[in-house]
Amino acid sequence: MRPLFHPSVEDVTVEAILHALSDPVRVAIYADIVAQDCSLNCSNFLTVSEKAIPKSTLSQHFKVLREAGLIRGERHGVEVQNTSRCTEIEGRFPGLIRGIVNAHTIQLADVARRDKAASRRPAKRARKK
Amino acid sequence: MRPLFHPSVEDVTVEAILHALSDPVRVAIYADIVAQDCSLNCSNFLTVSEKAIPKSTLSQHFKVLREAGLIRGERHGVEVQNTSRCTEIEGRFPGLIRGIVNAHTIQLADVARRDKAASRRPAKRARKK
DNA sequence: CCATTAGTTCTTTAAATCGGAACTAATGAA
DNA sequence: TTCATTAGTTCCGATTTAAAGAACTAATGG
Numbered sequence: 001m002r003p004l005f006h007p008s009v010e011d012v013t014v015e016a017i018l019h020a021l022s023d024p025v026r027v028a029i030y031a032d033i034v035a036q037d038c039s040l041n042c043s044n045f046l047t048v049s050e051k052a053i054p055k056s057t058l059s060q061h062f063k064v065l066r067e068a069g070l071i072r073g074e075r076h077g078v079e080v081q082n083t084s085r086c087t088e089i090e091g092r093f094p095g096l097i098r099g100i101v102n103a104h105t106i107q108l109a110d111v112a113r114r115d116k117a118a119s120r121r122p123a124k125r126a127r128k129k
Numbered sequence: 130m131r132p133l134f135h136p137s138v139e140d141v142t143v144e145a146i147l148h149a150l151s152d153p154v155r156v157a158i159y160a161d162i163v164a165q166d167c168s169l170n171c172s173n174f175l176t177v178s179e180k181a182i183p184k185s186t187l188s189q190h191f192k193v194l195r196e197a198g199l200i201r202g203e204r205h206g207v208e209v210q211n212t213s214r215c216t217e218i219e220g221r222f223p224g225l226i227r228g229i230v231n232a233h234t235i236q237l238a239d240v241a242r243r244d245k246a247a248s249r250r251p252a253k254r255a256r257k258k
Numbered sequence: 259c260c261a262t263t264a265g266t267t268c269t270t271t272a273a274a275t276c277g278g279a280a281c282t283a284a285t286g287a288a
Numbered sequence: 289t290t291c292a293t294t295a296g297t298t299c300c301g302a303t304t305t306a307a308a309g310a311a312c313t314a315a316t317g318g
Binding site (some may be wrong): 130182183184185186189204208 | 277
């Protein structure tokens with residue numbers, strides 16, 4: 001089984017990073033990998049935000065993150081261990097990853113706050129047109 | 130002629146911002162608008178990096194940037210004046226825009242440096258397969 | 259050798275993107 | 289007013305890209 005492909009840091013592009021992280025499922029995965037700094041296999045993510053995600057889709061998501069240079073995946077027997085490459089990327093694009101992960105955290109908090117407020121409020125009916 | 134739609138800052142999402150800026154043409158446009166802090170009409174961008182871009186495509190790009198909350202567009206007679214909303218976004222997601230624009234600048238410099246090095250080097254023929 | 263587990267690849271279907279052509283709205287000239 | 293021009297949008301067909309079920313592969317433990 002041949003090892004997974006990874007671009008070298010100097011081949012990493014801002015566009016690829018932004019594209020990879022512009023998908024809600026992928027940021028969730030990436031944020032998780034960064035948080036526990038490192039290592040999580042694919043199947044740990046079979047559900048993201050209470051929604052089941054087919055593993056073919058998940059496999060593609062990991063591939064996109066890998067090819068954008070955001071994570072490194074090493075096969076260990078039957079499973080792959082993923083680690084974030086954020087120090088490498090920080091070296092080339094200082095502040096980029098931090099800015100994105102931070103923004104994502106803020107947004108998650110905002111959404112949680114809004115949902116909570118909405119559940120305390122009487123059900124708002126659809127606005128008539 | 131009705132005014133253009135703009136999301137309020139709290140409705141802006143990280144995903145939409147990253148998606149908007151994951152396109153090379155759109156980052157180029159956005160970086161330009163941010164640089165001259167503000168105002169440029171659509172047709173100033175009919176060519177990006179020596180390549181002509183059809184105006185229907187350009188119109189869509191501006192729409193994506195607008196709806197992501199990155200720029201504000203005001204109609205002045207027949208043309209639209211675009212300004213960046215980066216202070217607003219900075220308020221909600223500190224460091225996000227700076228990180229991205231900065232990374233983009235670094236990448237542009239790297240590409241220029243590489244191209245220059247390549248032009249000084251003898252033409253490298255395609256690797257045989 | 260077989261069963262199981264973790265991921266990948268293939269294939270079909272659905273959605274997003276690109277760009278040409280036609281259209282609209284504002285402005286200026288005759 | 290009417291006509292031409294300019295700036296942008298909208299519509300639509302063609303191409304790209306993404307999603308997910310099914311079939312497949314590779315490693316591991318009986």
